[in-house]
Amino acid sequence: MATKPHRITRPGQITHPVSATRYVRRGGEICRPGAAGRPWRVLQGSIRLDHVIDDEHALAGLAVAGDIIGLETLLDNRYRYQASALVSCQLEPWYPDTVEEPAQASLQWLIASQARTVDMLALRIGRAHERICRLFAMLGHMPVELPRLRDIAEITGLVKETVSRTMTELHAQGLLRQDVRPRQSRVRRCSSHDAIMYA
Amino acid sequence: MATKPHRITRPGQITHPVSATRYVRRGGEICRPGAAGRPWRVLQGSIRLDHVIDDEHALAGLAVAGDIIGLETLLDNRYRYQASALVSCQLEPWYPDTVEEPAQASLQWLIASQARTVDMLALRIGRAHERICRLFAMLGHMPVELPRLRDIAEITGLVKETVSRTMTELHAQGLLRQDVRPRQSRVRRCSSHDAIMYA
DNA sequence: CGAGTCATTGAAATAAGTCAAACTGGGTGG
């Protein structure tokens, strides 16, 4: 707080809504189902959405730069999915464009959502290295920061060991930049305080 | 024809448009991307949606009884996906409920779409028999008519041989009704005339 | 420094894919 003024870790404590850009580090939780909140636009990074039911979680979607998450909050102010950062993310609050006709806009979101579904499904067929490369393509080619192997595994429907071996292979083939390795960075113990807000 | 009056096998030959209910037989095409059309409500049966690009097709979604397909036509009157009947289907034209606020309704569709995505993704992880059983659960337990093995395979991300073997297994375990076998019925040569309309 | 998570590696087990061949049954055309 002292070194980073205006930092807020709890929703509802927004101090200076001048620029409410929100930074979430790799592995951090962005929102949880049932919690109150608003939609966000992803400025940077990539996000996984999970459907959580009885502490079982199932992959529900991916969001990359430009996408809007939490649209369902427009309905009743509640998140339906858990969102967590695959890599470090930058978000900004998003408000519906009142200029555009609401129904039209909603249809656009629907179409975008369905298009994303096609890509997601494709991440679960084919060989391991195909799946992983396809994922990287979705997240933006040549990522500087790599998602956790566990995340990659859960998204592609592989196990983490397979992902690890495949990544090693990809490195050997020069398909990944030398410096891009997943080994670094342990995800901070997730205590719902991973979000860092700048005012 | 003698025993089943009013049966028509070619579109364009609608005789009595009193009820525009549309019947499509297993394997039949319901709509194709780019074509003009309207939304339909699925009354019976189940449908696969495919994203077609350069005669490559990728599974894009599933629709079961109660679902509405072709919502995107509200935007520009054009279908985005190819829809074909996994099993024989009954459809009726669907019109947006003007009573409900459009944006609200659109959000509901979006939420439904995302929920369906979760289920679809689940069809591509786990063992073959788990995937297939999960699919049947989605399509409504204990289907009387079975989708083509090829469809089951493409939806679950397996190959048709694996599906065939697994089905045999399921039969042996009594998990499928004796009379429910996929072997019957060859899908009619698909010349865009598979729709059957009743007046 | 320990605790815990994440990543890596190896060896063995196996479920699923591949390739090939035969069967099936309903359309279709002669």
Added chain:
DNA sequence: CCACCCAGTTTGACTTATTTCAATGACTCG
């Protein structure tokens, strides 16, 4: 009307990519 055709299905033998299980190393964070 019937033989043929063909998509769909079934089955077998073989291959292999991936999972599983287990153990170790690496790095963060408290």
